[in-house]
Amino acid sequence: MKNYDAYIFDFDYTLADATEPVVGSFLYALEKMNLQKSSRQDIINTIGIPIGESYTILTGDDSEEGIELFKKYQKEKSDEITVPNTVFIGDAKEVLQILKNRGKKIGIVSSRWGQRINDIFENLNSRELIDFIIGTEHVENYKPNPEGLFKMIDM
Incomplete structure (x- = not known):
């Protein structure tokens, strides 16, 4: 692996x-x-x-x-x-925690508003698990255009 x-x-x-x-x-x-x-x-x-x-x-x-x-x-x-009614899928939180414990950087690229993602992670008491968020307010071209991924790579 x-x-x-x-x-x-x-x-x-x-x-x-x-x-x-x-x-x-x-x-x-x-x-x-x-x-x-x-x-x-x-x-x-x-x-x-x-x-x-x-x-x-x-x-x-x-x-x-x-x-x-x-x-x-x-x-x-x-x-x-949205914020109070969004939940983690399956073991997603545990996977993110394992990656963070191993010193890995974690980013999210989404067609959702990035500030809303931030607020959701805050509400789930898990904001520290995410290093970078690229949402719709950060790009001109939404997925599947790779602009968000390129921005993430440049961070």
Whole structure:
């Protein structure tokens, strides 16, 4: 097995599960916009995709006005429910702790807002496990574009 100095992880469904707050905030935004509710599974299928693209996938609307309104309402609810309702997946915390105990650097590159990831780790009393976070506010081009990974490598 190779011995690396640093490990880079995705966030959603790799380290953490934010399914309930994502579904809840999307349903809230759709309801506020008087749009037909999407199914839970359809919303789950958009996790990891930038919110504007998710909105278009779910509604068929690609208007800037619709996207911005959806983002506003989704964030409104997400600000309330995401941090306290996101949990680690399986043994993710233990794996991160083992890597830190071995002196490894740990980074996260995500299509999620980086400050929200920071807040989630704070809430889980685990912020010390992560050295660097690259979120949507740190890049112009979202994954799968490698910009976030290149920024992480340069840190």
